[in-house]
Amino acid sequence: MLRVAVPNKGALAERASAMLTEAGYRQRHEPRDLTVLDPNNDVEFFFLRPKDIAIYVASGDLDLGITGRDLAADSGADDNGSSVEELLALGFGGSTFRYAGPKGTDWQISDLEGKRLATAYPKLVNRDLKAKGISAQVIRLDGAVEISIQLGVADLIADVVGSGRTLRQHDLVPFGEPICESEAVLVHRTGSDLTAAKKQLTARLQGVVFAQQYLMLDYDCPRSLLDKAISLTPGLESPTVAPLADDNWVAVRAMVSRKEANQVMDELAAIGAKAVLASDIRFCRL
Ligand SMILES: Nc1ncnc2c1ncn2[C@@H]1O[C@H](COP(=O)(O)OP(=O)(O)OP(=O)(O)O)[C@@H](O)[C@H]1O
């Protein structure tokens, strides 16, 4: 039976469970449940603190886990980085992990030298400081890191930035390049076998991620413009082209990236396509 770790609370929990449900897996109904057995799919889910997930997966006690890329990087057992590796980026929980300091100063990375630096991600930060050749006193906190400067325990911080609201609320500004560009990821133990069961769960989640990033486009097109239309909507392999009752027209169906869909629809309309319809894809296998 495949054993899979899922965040039990925090920024990733709801979307992770929703994505697994969409992929056909059983998820918990009671928010306090710590395990859910899905006998039909031969999977057991374990609902764990997001920070602990990489530890269970790195030790081999659990086969797969959904966590943040920043948390996975912070779990690394050695200086070389993480002891879990990414199988799939899940396209939600996007954030950056950044240094920040009180506003009013044009902070530079070199200003970190000799400072007290508060963070809930000490391994990730120590590794970054080492790579930059900077020596600073890293103060490990569990959360609410943004308040640590005004309370006097730190000079600067390194923390997760989502919308940037929490930094602004505490009169802080980010500086330097992000230490990590994070999102939710599916991980397994570095170097462990990619078994058929792991592959199947990965493929199912890939199908949901893909469905969220793509739309199905249907339109009618004069046969004489088909080449132009196909160059705008090449699809994944090749678009479906079907005859219409009127021999001068064809119906075309192709997947397009959600981000580009409106632009592509404008361009199709401009070349003379009619009845351009976009519809959601719920899930798929590529
Ligand atoms: N505001 C946010 N926007 C986007 N992603 C976020 C945000 N806050 C946290 N994350 C991401 O969620 C993951 C887990 O962080 P989360 O805050 O849920 O865990 P935690 O700090 O251990 O738990 P808690 O905050 O419940 O004590 C990390 O990968 C982090 O990058």
Ligand SMILES: O=P(O)(O)OC[C@H]1O[C@H](OP(=O)(O)OP(=O)(O)O)[C@H](O)[C@@H]1O
């Ligand atoms: O840029 P924003 O959109 O404001 O989000 C960033 C904040 O969200 C997270 O905090 P969380 O709510 O998880 O609390 P924590 O600090 O106790 O973990 C993170 O640690 C930041 O503090």
Ligand SMILES: [Mg+2]
């Ligand atoms: Mg948090």
